Amino acid sequence: MSGFRIPFFRPSIDEDDIAAVADTLRSGWLTSAGNVQALERELADYTGAGFVNAVNSCTAAMHLCLRAWDIGPGDEVITTPWTFSATATVIVHTGATPVLADIREGDFNIDPEQVERAVTPRTKAIIPVHYAGEPCDMDALQDIAERHNLKILEDAAHAIGTMYRGRMVGQLSDAAAFSFYATKNMTTGEGGALATDDEALSDRVRRLTLHGMNRDAWNRYDPGGSWRYDIIEFGFKDNLTDPAAALGRRQLTKLERFTEERTRVAQRYFANLAGEEHVRLPAFDERNRQAWHLFEIRILPSSPVGRDDVIRQLAARGIQTSVHFIPLHYHTAYKNLGYWKQGDFPVAEAAFEGAISLPLFPDMTNAEVDDVCQALHDILAGAAAK
Numbered sequence: 001m002s003g004f005r006i007p008f009f010r011p012s013i014d015e016d017d018i019a020a021v022a023d024t025l026r027s028g029w030l031t032s033a034g035n036v037q038a039l040e041r042e043l044a045d046y047t048g049a050g051f052v053n054a055v056n057s058c059t060a061a062m063h064l065c066l067r068a069w070d071i072g073p074g075d076e077v078i079t080t081p082w083t084f085s086a087t088a089t090v091i092v093h094t095g096a097t098p099v100l101a102d103i104r105e106g107d108f109n110i111d112p113e114q115v116e117r118a119v120t121p122r123t124k125a126i127i128p129v130h131y132a133g134e135p136c137d138m139d140a141l142q143d144i145a146e147r148h149n150l151k152i153l154e155d156a157a158h159a160i161g162t163m164y165r166g167r168m169v170g171q172l173s174d175a176a177a178f179s180f181y182a183t184k185n186m187t188t189g190e191g192g193a194l195a196t197d198d199e200a201l202s203d204r205v206r207r208l209t210l211h212g213m214n215r216d217a218w219n220r221y222d223p224g225g226s227w228r229y230d231i232i233e234f235g236f237k238d239n240l241t242d243p244a245a246a247l248g249r250r251q252l253t254k255l256e257r258f259t260e261e262r263t264r265v266a267q268r269y270f271a272n273l274a275g276e277e278h279v280r281l282p283a284f285d286e287r288n289r290q291a292w293h294l295f296e297i298r299i300l301p302s303s304p305v306g307r308d309d310v311i312r313q314l315a316a317r318g319i320q321t322s323v324h325f326i327p328l329h330y331h332t333a334y335k336n337l338g339y340w341k342q343g344d345f346p347v348a349e350a351a352f353e354g355a356i357s358l359p360l361f362p363d364m365t366n367a368e369v370d371d372v373c374q375a376l377h378d379i380l381a382g383a384a385a386k
């Protein structure tokens, strides 16, 4: 498939996942129906959130949440440069202005001190990203949000199952958005969800998800349902489908095991790479539970072989890696906004110079982890010997 001996990621799809999807196809429910409603309930149980809206991506979940809060032109929303573009794109699409606050050394999560500095009278919300599955400093962010009357929407694309001081992501702030994209910790192919304790928010998001309609197709086509509906406001088309939700329900039953396996892989990386002087390993807080979506190492400036070269040499040995992330302000569309220049986010910029995401997926064997580590040792030692 990928052509790599050890791919960056391999999804965990079993026969029971396949059977669940096949069942929905036989049932005739191809759009949003019983499996979507069941997945929403099961995600609420799992995360401890009061309400969950299943949608077709994490991007949609974040966009709909900002829309439901009526965030728009003239407003500012603070997020991190160390994320996937979607986190900030959704701000732009509401007409609001994205404001970036640098990350902190260590876990690469948004730095509350930088957030505090970025707050203005126009600020309406903060979107922290739980990078790699390590939660942000939510106590500090909540404190800022309360003092300035801001909403918090967590980008929890990496963080389903993450716990902050014993509490699941999904019950930590105003809202949290999960991703069920193919490479995420659980998948529906494409999919996502918004978790919140705010019923009014959940209701508004539900309406915006499906055209701004006052009732969904499930009700309309039910035997007792009616053909009548009303368009209350101008909405979007972001609903999850039943075949995808059926896959998500199976995946959710296995998520705890997936997380255990990811943790096993991460621990083995830590053990194997502990003595590697040119590599900095991920920082995490023992008081939290990490979802280990990524294992991001940093090739230190002291290394005789640079990051790009390490990636090339790993690839030559059949090992696929990635980089998370290219800082947002390095991308053309963000440059064209004219808000930022190189040097504005020194921590994110320095992190980017050395960042490499190593392969990490639940079915990765210990031998595969050892193989990746040996290759890294060889590459770094080989260059040092020259």
Ligand SMILES: *Cc1c(COP(=O)(O)O)cnc(C)c1O
Pocket: 056, 057, 058, 059, 060, 083, 084, 086, 087, 129, 155, 157, 158, 178, 179, 180, 181, 191, 192
């Ligand atoms: C994957 C990802 C997203 C987008 O998720 P989709 O479900 O593909 O929309 C958003 N933020 C981060 C940090 C991600 O890694």
